[in-house]
Amino acid sequence: MADEASRPLLGEGSKHSSRPSSPAIHQKSSESSPHPPPFELSSESTPLLLNREGDVETYGGVEPNRPSSSSEDLSCTDEPKKTRWRRLRWPVFGVLLLLTLVVTILVFAFVAPAVVKQYALDATTFRPTNVSVESATADGIRARIQGDLVLDADRIDEGPVRNLGRFVTWIGREVETAPSEAQVYLPEYGNILVGTANLPPLKVNIQNGHINHVDFVADLVAGDIPGIRAVALDWLEGRLGHLRVQGKTTVHLKSGIFNLGEQAITESITLEEGDFPALPKVKVTKFNVHDADTPGQDGAMAVDAAIASHLNSPFSLQIPPLGFEVLVPNCSPGDPYISVAEVTTKKFPIHPRELTVVNVAGIIRGLSDELTKTCPGKQNSPLDFLVKSYIKGLQTTVYVRGADVPSLGTPEWMVDILKSVTVPLAFTGNALDDLIKNFTMSNVHFDLPNPLAEPDSPEAQPRVSALVNVLIGLPKQLNLQLDVPHVRANADIYYQKRKLGFLKLQKWQPANSTLLDGVDGSPALSVNFTMKHAPLQVTDEDVMTEILQALIFEGRQVRLTVASNVDAEVSTGLGTFAVRGIPAEGAINVKPPYGGSLEQLKPRVETIELVSTTASSLDLRAKINLTNPSPYSAAVPFVDLVLFYNKSKVAHITARDLNIVPGVNSGIDADLQWNPLELDGPMGVTAGQEMLSRYVSGFNTSVTIRSHEGTIPGLPKLGQALSRLGLEVQVPRVPVPGSPGNSDGKPGFIQDATLHLWSSTAEFTLSSPFPNTTIDITSIEARAFYQEHENVGSISYYSSFSVPPGLSRTPRLPVELNLNGIGYDALKKALGGSLKLDAVARVGVQIHQYSDTIAYQGHGITSHVKI
Numbered sequence: 001m002a003d004e005a006s007r008p009l010l011g012e013g014s015k016h017s018s019r020p021s022s023p024a025i026h027q028k029s030s031e032s033s034p035h036p037p038p039f040e041l042s043s044e045s046t047p048l049l050l051n052r053e054g055d056v057e058t059y060g061g062v063e064p065n066r067p068s069s070s071s072e073d074l075s076c077t078d079e080p081k082k083t084r085w086r087r088l089r090w091p092v093f094g095v096l097l098l099l100t101l102v103v104t105i106l107v108f109a110f111v112a113p114a115v116v117k118q119y120a121l122d123a124t125t126f127r128p129t130n131v132s133v134e135s136a137t138a139d140g141i142r143a144r145i146q147g148d149l150v151l152d153a154d155r156i157d158e159g160p161v162r163n164l165g166r167f168v169t170w171i172g173r174e175v176e177t178a179p180s181e182a183q184v185y186l187p188e189y190g191n192i193l194v195g196t197a198n199l200p201p202l203k204v205n206i207q208n209g210h211i212n213h214v215d216f217v218a219d220l221v222a223g224d225i226p227g228i229r230a231v232a233l234d235w236l237e238g239r240l241g242h243l244r245v246q247g248k249t250t251v252h253l254k255s256g257i258f259n260l261g262e263q264a265i266t267e268s269i270t271l272e273e274g275d276f277p278a279l280p281k282v283k284v285t286k287f288n289v290h291d292a293d294t295p296g297q298d299g300a301m302a303v304d305a306a307i308a309s310h311l312n313s314p315f316s317l318q319i320p321p322l323g324f325e326v327l328v329p330n331c332s333p334g335d336p337y338i339s340v341a342e343v344t345t346k347k348f349p350i351h352p353r354e355l356t357v358v359n360v361a362g363i364i365r366g367l368s369d370e371l372t373k374t375c376p377g378k379q380n381s382p383l384d385f386l387v388k389s390y391i392k393g394l395q396t397t398v399y400v401r402g403a404d405v406p407s408l409g410t411p412e413w414m415v416d417i418l419k420s421v422t423v424p425l426a427f428t429g430n431a432l433d434d435l436i437k438n439f440t441m442s443n444v445h446f447d448l449p450n451p452l453a454e455p456d457s458p459e460a461q462p463r464v465s466a467l468v469n470v471l472i473g474l475p476k477q478l479n480l481q482l483d484v485p486h487v488r489a490n491a492d493i494y495y496q497k498r499k500l501g502f503l504k505l506q507k508w509q510p511a512n513s514t515l516l517d518g519v520d521g522s523p524a525l526s527v528n529f530t531m532k533h534a535p536l537q538v539t540d541e542d543v544m545t546e547i548l549q550a551l552i553f554e555g556r557q558v559r560l561t562v563a564s565n566v567d568a569e570v571s572t573g574l575g576t577f578a579v580r581g582i583p584a585e586g587a588i589n590v591k592p593p594y595g596g597s598l599e600q601l602k603p604r605v606e607t608i609e610l611v612s613t614t615a616s617s618l619d620l621r622a623k624i625n626l627t628n629p630s631p632y633s634a635a636v637p638f639v640d641l642v643l644f645y646n647k648s649k650v651a652h653i654t655a656r657d658l659n660i661v662p663g664v665n666s667g668i669d670a671d672l673q674w675n676p677l678e679l680d681g682p683m684g685v686t687a688g689q690e691m692l693s694r695y696v697s698g699f700n701t702s703v704t705i706r707s708h709e710g711t712i713p714g715l716p717k718l719g720q721a722l723s724r725l726g727l728e729v730q731v732p733r734v735p736v737p738g739s740p741g742n743s744d745g746k747p748g749f750i751q752d753a754t755l756h757l758w759s760s761t762a763e764f765t766l767s768s769p770f771p772n773t774t775i776d777i778t779s780i781e782a783r784a785f786y787q788e789h790e791n792v793g794s795i796s797y798y799s800s801f802s803v804p805p806g807l808s809r810t811p812r813l814p815v816e817l818n819l820n821g822i823g824y825d826a827l828k829k830a831l832g833g834s835l836k837l838d839a840v841a842r843v844g845v846q847i848h849q850y851s852d853t854i855a856y857q858g859h860g861i862t863s864h865v866k867i
Helices: 009-018 069-078 081-123 159-172 225-236 382-391 412-419 541-553 676-696 716-722 822-829
Strands: 027-030 124-136 140-151 174-177 180-186 192-199 202-205 211-222 242-255 258-272 283-291 301-309 316-319 322-328 338-345 348-350 356-364 395-402 422-428 436-447 463-473 483-495 498-519 522-538 558-572 575-590 604-613 618-628 633-645 648-660 663-674 702-706 727-730 750-756 761-768 775-786 790-797 801-803 806-809 834-847 850-866
Touching (some): 225 412, 322 412, 498 541, 633 676
Antiparallel strands (some): 174 242, 180 192, 395 422, 483 498, 498 522, 633 648, 633 702, 648 663, 775 834, 834 850
16 A cells, blocks of 8 residues: 555545545546546647647547659749748648647647546645644534645656646646535445545645645544444454545635636545554553542542553544443353443543553442352352452453543533443553461461261361461552451462462351551551361371471471462442452461470370280270470370380370360370280380380380371371371379389389398388289299399299289298398398398289280389398
């Protein structure tokens, strides 16, 4: 397509009045007679009568009959040459003059109008310097058109047309048009009338190369409004591949005192797809939302916004005040859009190649059920999708449609067009990466799975309860009175960028919210709610193992990252509605539950009793007292752990219905299934004997507790994963009522001894840890030492005697004294008093059906010496 500079004169008046920036002309036609054959003039200075040295062209190009050369010779012989020429020059001159007059009449009477019209159409160029819409009228717009109009003969390729046109326009010099009217049609849309332009009279110099500075105002009247809507919709929906526009006008011309009559002109141009302007990119430079403070707007929300865009307009415009309706997408693409707000703009200008800023004022009077209702088959509403897209910083599309706002005074024809056109408006949201300023959990309580729960039910998963405080940073542009009465969330929990599992809080939780000012220079909302029994689904047991190892065995603080989708019930002046799927991230710093030292647990056995026995096993039930130094609490329906000694399994520890709270926890019931033989065979039996020997002897005895696949029946994988970790604890001492303890202040199996020298016997005070069970001693092989190495004597006793609960005295046991040693001398010196002795013994023990042999080592036993 040619550029704008190639547009002809007679068509430009109509064309630029209604379409100032129209592209090139593709087709031209005139209602005048067809073009005559070319008529060639040598130059603009060529005289009217031509001297071609006797070579005369005749009408139609037919050569006239000439006398032959022989006849000329003959006549020349009769008369002198000079006389013959004088005789012939007047007739020849008359013939030439007659032919010239005929040609002149033909040119100016028949040929010239068509040729000059063609010359005017092709040679005229109009270069607009400014086209502006000055105002909107009741039925159209008033436009001011400024530009340069030139007739350029070099644009004409046909020599006769170019030469004759230059000649005629040189003679005519100026042409003046009367007031005229031009119509613009769309032939491919049923020849609808786009509009009518009323053109004022124009006076231009039509000489070749003369520049005419044109400046006039034209009134443009809108035509078929429904037809214009159809074209606009095709353009917006991408169906407008090309568009042919046809202009028609009748121009009355005169040059000086000569009336040139009327010329009917029809001109067509075709706009290709690339000629149509693209929808502009819009940038929201200001966006403030606040409660409406205008009288009569109670319960409404006001929006103040500024939109900047480079509008691709080739000419200046003054846009009158406009009203629009803002719509958002519905659940499905085919559903009608949902109206959310009414907005208005003030009068604003558009200048070519300059940024256009439009100030927008809007009012949101309420949120419809259609906007806040969950979409069929989905978990979100249209409002949820809009909010989520905005706060993630994604491109968000809303739709703008014209609205009738009588108070603005917008022309009715413009309102009719805008109301029928819906324009998509895409803008990028404001990514709120730091939406969650702080996330804390206190009063944390863990519920382990119920072993009798149905698989995959909430009771079959660990559950977490806590008091949650979330500090939400609000955008500075938001100045609303907000309240969050209820929340719920699904949260993924990560440790060192690896997912531990997820929390499900499916039910709405009551919440309290407080609006705060001046947090980091921005408003913030503090939301507190109680999370009750939220199931924690562990998806990676290895990650859980690392966390527990860091907390329990290494005493390190653990930082967990929480990425959640929060559903919030929001209460504003518009009412109460739910916003779902708000992304939120936070961090939880979990401190070691025991401050990094298991000694802070301070476990102590309050009581222990025998439940049942077999030949190789004991079932014991104990009440334990321990201190929980952490701020966390836990409910344990069932837990089963394996007790190791020297890497051998010796017992199971089982607890049911535990409720551990911060601080001192007393009366905790635990069952001990002692069965080394079944758990680890002969190696287990040996390890069990060694453990009992050290414990009975009063040594600090440490055991290792591990989980296994059945530790938490509902989470077998977790129990298996945690089995790699071992919790080493010291076996608590069993209190014996009335026992004063040994010299170290620790209760021992042998409290004291009494030696009778004359009878060579000894009796012992024993302490039994079982309050309701009698222990039988089946055999004793023992030796006593003074000062660790001096042998005092030995006992070999193979008769059974009973040890009742609590403190008891043994029968007198025969002692073989070493009368020659230093120990015996010490005994004699201590006669009537006491001394400290050490003892080593192998003792056979029978507890109902269970029997075993233990090695006892006693240090600093108070021994009374009597006759």
